[in-house]
Amino acid sequence: EDQVTQSPEALRLQEGESSSLNCSYTVSGLRGLFWYRQDPGKGPEFLFTLYSAGEEKEKERLKATLTKKESFLHITAPKPEDSATYLCAVQARGAQKLVFGQGTRLTINP
Amino acid sequence: GAVVSQHPSRVICKSGTSVKIECRSLDFQATTMFWYRQFPKKSLMLMATSNEGSKATYEQGVEKDKFLINHASLTLSTLTVTSAHPEDSSFYICSALQTRSFTEAFFGQGTRLTVV
Numbered sequence: 001e002d003q004v005t006q007s008p009e010a011l012r013l014q015e016g017e018s019s020s021l022n023c024s025y026t027v028s029g030l031r032g033l034f035w036y037r038q039d040p041g042k043g044p045e046f047l048f049t050l051y052s053a054g055e056e057k058e059k060e061r062l063k064a065t066l067t068k069k070e071s072f073l074h075i076t077a078p079k080p081e082d083s084a085t086y087l088c089a090v091q092a093r094g095a096q097k098l099v100f101g102q103g104t105r106l107t108i109n110p
Numbered sequence: 111g112a113v114v115s116q117h118p119s120r121v122i123c124k125s126g127t128s129v130k131i132e133c134r135s136l137d138f139q140a141t142t143m144f145w146y147r148q149f150p151k152k153s154l155m156l157m158a159t160s161n162e163g164s165k166a167t168y169e170q171g172v173e174k175d176k177f178l179i180n181h182a183s184l185t186l187s188t189l190t191v192t193s194a195h196p197e198d199s200s201f202y203i204c205s206a207l208q209t210r211s212f213t214e215a216f217f218g219q220g221t222r223l224t225v226v
């Protein structure tokens with residue numbers, strides 16, 4: 001069964017303090033790994049899709065990387081507006097649905 | 111990124127009535143759409159997958175007669191909660207999968223349903 005585990009569950013950082021969120025996965029052939037950001041009371045906002053080990057993608061202060069077993073979302077010099085829940089999901093080859101992790105609730109204190 | 115519009119964003123209904131939620135992909139075609147339910151401070155729980163022109167596939171434990179899903183066109187899917195009860199109160203979110211790539215899924219804004 002395809003599975004996604006995110007850690008930590010919650011993370012508090014000071015503004016400017018860089019860190020990484022982890023997404024470990026097991027999947028029967030990876031088609032894509034997705035990162036989303038979700039603000040309270042809103043739908044998830046698409047950030048990145050990664051397709052193969054070694055791939056990296058960047059957007060502003062965020063950088064996502066992928067290995068055969070896990071993905072990291074690195075956040076560099078975060079600002080309070082980066083506070084949100086970050087969700088990771090995988091899509092198996094031949095499947096339509098995405099399997100989500102439980103999310104990491106990130107809080108950036110000014 | 112692509113835009114998925116979900117309507118309404120909030121709805122309050124009386125127990126025993128039905129509520130319809132719409133999900134539209136505004137600038138791309140979506141052969142496949144997903145419906146999720148989200149409990150407070152929890153991740154997304156997939157309820158069903160709908161493919162345009164065919165019956166939805168429901169996840170285990172989801173009552174298909176209670177949560178009716180219709181995907182009549184490449185840009186519109188609807189979720190109808192029938193005979194709603196207070197325990198159906200939740201945050202419902204739709205997602206549309208890009209037909210072109212099948213690897214980019216975009217989400218609607220979500221619908222907060224409260225059954226009184």
